[in-house]
Amino acid sequence: MSTEPETTEEAEPGALGAAAEGDAPGAGDAPGAGDAPGAGDAPSTSVDTGGAAAEDGSPSAEGLAGGAGAGTEGAAGQRSEAEAELAAQRLERERIERRRAEKRGPISAGTGLSGTAADLLAAVRAVESGEKPVVTAFREPEPAPRGTVPEPARRPRPVSAPAAPPAAAVPAARTVEAVRAVLTGGGAPDGLAPQVVAALGEGADGQLREDPWQLLRVTGVRPEQADGFARALLGAECGPDDERRGRALTVWLLEQAALAGHTALDAPALAAALSQRAVPDPDAAVQSTLAEGEALVFQDALETTAPAAAPARDTAEEDDGEAEERPVRVLVGLERYALAEESLADGLARVMNSVPKDDGSAAEWEEAAASAGRSAAELIRTVAGHALVLHTGGDASRAETAALLGAAHGLGLRAWTATHTAGGHDLRASGPAPGDLPDGPEGGTDTTVVTLADLLSGAEGPGRDADGALDLDLLVVLDAPQLDVETAALLAESLPDGARLVLSGDPGVLWSAGPGRVFADLLAARVCPQVASRTPDPGPVGELVSGVGIGELNQVEAPGKEVVIVPVRDAGEAVHRTVQLVADSVPRAIGIPAEQTQVITPGHGGAVGTRALNTALKERLNPGPGRFGGFDPGDRIAYSPAPGRTMPGHVVKADADGLHLDCSGAPVVVPKERVEHSVRLGWALTAHQAVGLRWPAAVVVLPGDAAAALTRPWVYTAFGRAERHLSVVHGVEQALQRAVAEVPQKARTTRLPALLRAQVPTAG
Incomplete structure (x- = not known):
């Protein structure tokens, strides 16, 4: 590892485990002290913890309804085509009604859900049936209308203002x-x-x-x-x-x-x-x-393990007729999460037990696997024979899921990939050859990669069939550790019979912002095949992050200054050196511009939290009076459309409609009344906000007062956001090494493993 790249101030050489002298206590608030709803920080695991709950961030039902009929616009001058389309729609509706009448009863998919998940599924079905959804069930800005004619580029879509309040006000x-x-x-x-x-x-x-x-x-x-x-x-x-x-x-x-x-x-x-x-x-x-x-x-x-040498029981005791009872644990929970977990277990059991569709012979699957790399071939062969597969690995393992996607398209499957954030859309950045990915209708970028939120809401993706299920054969979900129990339940309920589901992600990163630990529970339950990637993350940064994942903070060779340690003594020095790295040192010595460097810090509050760092970075990189809610054109921002989701971008302009943003190429308009709660400056983020995203360079700031809050998953997540260069502003002395070696992910109490074992008794 190297010390800081050439700077205007001399940096002391140091390793990640080295002590930094003179850390001043109270340099910043504890992580999670930030307050903006939807910021994505996971609250403390203490049941006695206070703090505001995140506001409801579900998509607007009116936005879903509006998207259903937007495709008729622009056809005013083509009467015959419109009449033909209406006639075709009438015939299709009659066919659907006849098919539904043949069934014994109404479709029951989704009946086990509650809360936002149930509202979202009800809204989707209401759109398909022509009914008007209940607008009060959602508060998120509605997505743009979805036309019936395919668009050349579907992802960039403005987010319109939320629906007006009901008339009965x-x-x-x-x-x-x-x-x-x-x-x-x-x-x-x-x-x-x-x-x-x-x-x-x-x-x-x-x-x-x-x-x-x-x-x-x-x-x-x-x-x-x-x-x-x-x-x-x-x-x-x-x-x-x-x-x-x-x-x-x-x-x-x-x-x-x-x-x-x-x-x-x-x-x-x-x-x-x-x-x-x-x-x-x-x-x-x-x-x-x-x-x-x-x-x-x-x-x-509870799962019990018999002792190696159990003492022999007296025959008289056995004749008592009292059977040995298995130990149980008594749990108390809110109805919405209990029903979501039960619905998720039911949905996953249905996926595993359903007969796969006729989607290619064994020989065709084997031929596709033979043409892929070692780890990708193992994944393809496993998916060929199983409906539910867990795939684990770092960022480089996305090349394997990309190869699977390409093989599935080659076999004629309707295959889609869902990511946690829009920043995960481009699978090519993770290493697969261009030929491994299917092209869109224009022969350009892949159009079968969408965010999970857009897939479930219907804003993008394959749409739904007559039974309300997603119209696909294979779904690969990346960033699976970010699945909360309600989203996962809705996803499982939305899959058609015979479809294949691959949950892929890095088990070492921070868990979801919402309740549950779905991916970890599935790995622990062992109810389905698991494929571990053998593709290592490249370079010194990848070597360092891999060591953190197994609890080791290693010295790594960084001849190109890929990893740099910057010791600091107090909060003021930490802020100063962070700004210097982003604005001067990294662009000059590494060649990565400031707009491609992301600062990551443990919390929002305090002297070295995101608010303080963003204020200092804005003053240096884009000074301005903050004419619209504290923002100016050109500001880097973090937009949170829903709790646990963060979309990085920048401010374009502001007008009477609200704040206009550009988020990964997608135009977004945030109404004025929502700006304060869903948009914040984004030069500095927390690790929870940064999950699922990567940047060419990352500056991880570890102020002295953050030592008690550091865990191995936090360090693993923060360090892993860097692709080519990582700078660590180090002020926690030996606490970093201790956190990596001794502090695991904070435990969560869930019921999913027990429910899965009951659904699939042969598991494990």
Whole structure:
């Protein structure tokens, strides 16, 4: 490894494990202290953690509905063609109705879902059936109308403004005013009134008077604040043993656990957390919550390993007739995540048990595998014989999935690839030869690679068949560790019978921002074949990242200054050296311009968080007054259309419609009212925001106060965002080496492995 490339200031040589002198404590807020919803940071795993929940980021239902009929525009002058098209559509609808009438009952796919996943599937089906979706189910900017005529370039599409609120806003306004009065009477900020109405609906004022702790359903409200509000309203009737308080705190703790990635909590852990909140009888509080239907309880059998030499049992004991019971764990969870996990297990079992479609003989698959590389050939042969396959590997392993995609197209399959972010669209950047990938209709770039969100919403992709399933034969999902349980459940429900599914990703990166750890659970359950890539990530950066993945922080040879360590003593020096690296040193010594260098830091707040770094980088690289919500044309931004998804880009302009962005070549218009919550400066990101994306150069900043928050997956993810050059601004002394060697991914409590083992008893 090298020290910093030539700079205007002399850099001390150092290794990643070397100590940096004089780290000042308090240099920045703890990671995750950032606040913007949708920023993509995974909250703390503590069930007692506060913090705002991310706002709903689902696509607008009106946008989906608008896309269904947009293709008729432009046909005003062609009467005969329009009439012919209408006639064809009528015939097709009649055929579909006849086919549905032949079935024994209505289509049940998706009935196990709830929440956003169920709303999204209902909206898609409503579009296909010609019905108008319910516009209040979604709050995300609607996608652009989708025409019936194929477009030469489908990805660049503007995001239109969200639908106007429903006409029945007058009673809502009265409800808001009534809630304001209740909030004022309890000493709570009246600005919370719209959020209270959104959470509780009509009659929210009466619900608050009857149960003041319902205020905890509002994002960001803490238990101590709800207690103060209840004391002001109830007076002497308020007490810590109030049954209403116990129920509200139980639900709040489960919601906080979901923010931390858990889909359920062990009953003892939940009881302990309630005790910490001064609930005198935690068990009674949980039972009351279950009785009211606000949570569900589960008993999952635990896997046991028989001892090597079990003592012989007395014959009399065996005659007692009491069978040995398997140990179980009692879990409590919110209904939406419990149903999503069960639906996911059912959907994956259906995929594994369905008969594959007639999509090529064994000889044809073998011929395709023989023409591919070693790891790619193994993947192709495995997919040929199985409906569900897990594929693990680093960024270089995308060449293998690209080869699989090319082989599938060669066999005539309708094969598609879904990525977590739009930045993952170009599989050619990962190494496969151009001939390994199918060309689009114009012979240009691949048009069968879309984001998973666009695939499921219908904004892009193959569309859906008459039964509401995705119209494809093979789906390869990249960045699989980023699948949360609700998205994965919707995906499994959307696959047709006989389709093949390949989940591909790097198991060493950070898990999803939403609840669940789907990819890790599937790997642990061993219910399907797993193919491990043997394609190493190239260069010194790849060697360093591979070592981090197995818990080793190695010295690597970097003759071209591919890896540079910059020791710093305090927060001010860390900011200064970061700006110097991005704006001067890396462009001059490495030849990578500032716009292709990404800064990654543990958190948003503090002296060396994303906010402080972005302010300093903007002042140096694109100074301006921030004429529109703090942004100027040319600013690098991070746009979060939904929680856990980040689209890097830059500001183009601002007008009455909102802030105009360019995100990976796709024009996006963010309405003014959404700019504050979904757009932030993007020269510096957190590792959670950067998952699924890579840049030619990355500058990873490790301030002294971030030492306690570092984990091996965080370091692995942050270092792995660099393709050619990695600079590490190092201020955590030996904490980096200790984190890589000793601090694994934070555990999440989920039910998926047990559900999968029940669905596929021969697993493992």
